[in-house]
Amino acid sequence: MQGVGITSIGAYIPYYFMDRKTIGEAWGIKGMKGSKSIASVDEDSVTMSVEAALECLRYGNRNEIDGLYFASTTAPYSEKSHATLVSTVCDLNKDIFVADFNSSLRCATSALKAGYSEVLSGNSRAVLVTSADNRNAYPKSQQEQIFGDGAAAVTIGSKEVLATIDHVFSCQNEIHDIWRNQDDLYVRNAESRFAIDEGYNQSVEYAFHKILEKANLSVSDINKVILPTPGMKENIKLAKSLGLMDEQIQDTFVLSIGVLGAAQPLTMLVDAIEHAQVGDKLMLISYGNGADAFIFTVTEHINKVKGGNSVQKYLDNRSEFKEYGRFLSYRGVLEAVPGDDYKIPSSTAQTWREQEAYLKLYGSKCENCGTQVFPISRVCIHCGSKDEFVKVNKSEEITKLFTYSIDYLAGRSDDPVIVQSISEDANGTRFYLNMTDFNKEKIEIDMELEFTFRKMHNLGNFVNYYWKVRPIRRKRV
Structure with a gap:
């Protein structure tokens, strides 16, 4: 044995x-x-x-x-x-x-x-x-x-x-x-x-x-x-x-x-x-x-x-x-000049209620026509069926960049460059997420991206986490 x-x-x-x-x-x-x-x-x-x-x-x-x-x-x-x-x-x-x-x-x-x-x-x-x-x-x-x-x-x-x-x-x-x-x-x-x-x-x-x-x-x-x-x-x-x-x-x-x-x-x-x-x-x-x-x-x-x-x-x-x-x-050793505050307040109740999207990156798949979307939607955007879906974990998917924007003033004062992206996986699901760990000179349409779990902010006096995308780093199994 x-x-x-x-x-x-x-x-x-x-x-x-x-x-x-x-x-x-x-x-x-x-x-x-x-x-x-x-x-x-x-x-x-x-x-x-x-x-x-x-x-x-x-x-x-x-x-x-x-x-x-x-x-x-x-x-x-x-x-x-x-x-x-x-x-x-x-x-x-x-x-x-x-x-x-x-x-x-x-x-x-x-x-x-x-x-x-x-x-x-x-x-x-x-x-x-x-x-x-x-x-x-x-x-x-x-x-x-x-x-x-x-x-x-x-x-x-x-x-x-x-x-x-x-x-x-x-x-x-x-x-x-x-x-x-x-x-x-x-x-x-x-x-x-x-x-x-x-x-x-x-x-x-x-x-x-x-x-x-x-x-x-x-x-x-x-x-x-x-x-x-x-x-x-x-x-x-x-x-x-x-x-x-x-x-x-x-x-x-x-x-x-x-x-x-x-x-x-x-x-x-x-x-x-x-x-x-x-x-x-x-x-x-x-x-x-x-x-x-x-x-x-x-x-x-x-x-x-x-x-x-x-x-x-x-x-x-x-x-x-x-x-x-x-x-x-x-590292929190020096305090840089504060940037603009997030406009959306943070709620422990909402974070708990939406944790399947926020923490697990769950989307939904219509059992009637097979359409997949993120986040979970009770009504299918393709065939209109209601509450006929199964939940699917999207965190392991590889997506391709569909479009993006680079904003040089939107982030923190010590990290001002924000890349907002729309990417699409092989099932046609689109994701509107920030990009991280990027070289802005190498961002291009159709580049492959993977999901990564990251810290967003500390509003509400707790750490708010969510998913971002990044250029491929982890090894394939």
Whole structure:
């Protein structure tokens, strides 16, 4: 009997990146090597988690998902379920268990361990774990150049398992090395040598030896070790001291996307699985006031995702962000001059009532003539039949741009260019939505677009989300 393990994977890296030299030049200091990914003004941990989760769901049957765990240290709400929001956007069943994991940088692996236990016990057929972070660091600090934004997701189940979870180990370590108080905008950290030696190194090394002992394996038995890092190369130094060879150390992507916080362990795991061979043993150790360690064995089902390059495909399709001042405004560090207010007030009741359109992107299909429209319409625009329709989820459709306008003054003062688009899918359904993640010089009629879930505004004192379109970025399955 095949064991419980990872059955599908997904990752997401934002469209924009900033060269670390740009940050250094803004402060008259030397920039570090490489670049960092940065979330756009309409992205947060929820929208990025949705991106990773939807990519993960393209590999399997969402009707078998009995649980969704959302993991982040930068979730937008202090009191509200984010897992419920993400599961609704992903169009999962209503009768599933959802939970938020937060506060710790290993919250994603805590969720992974909880999901594994849930499936192993037989209480759930499959659990989706999605993680994302977009942490702020003090301006001019090293962390400002190191921190990046992104998301990753995995499904844990027992059918067509890509990599079985063979052994799990956890330990705790009470220390103030990296932390953020409730009202803090920036991450705080202790003196670096103390934080690394007594926090990261101590916990990861302890977990490394303990899980090898538990599994009765030696260092040479592990094909790839996934060691998320708090900085540029702390994982390399630790790996060498543990006796690991270069080929055993998984790429952290720190040089291209930065340290992704809670999302870093699963992002690295996704890439490791996609490049593994049948029979490979993978080890993942995540740090955050202690450590979570896992040992996986790759199965023959790896061919389903092998060579998928989930992370690299996003890195191959992104755009450099060169304006440091706008970056600070996007992060809420600087307040740019306010633009015109939205003219339509926001209502929690209306948002709840219209969530099938706002959150799930549901349209309707006439059962009489087959015409499809968005949003849901009780009366068919073609044959006039009333209340004879079925709901259809449009979020996975590819559309073609029918017409558009570019307005250079309609947006926020720090993001003034708004592209309004009308696009049409293969069923003839038209969508009037804003475009995001675009190069305005490359917009053209009939270009292919995909839907992406984004943050619109905060009217009504809550985050208002909706769908936009963007040029194709996600990989096809």
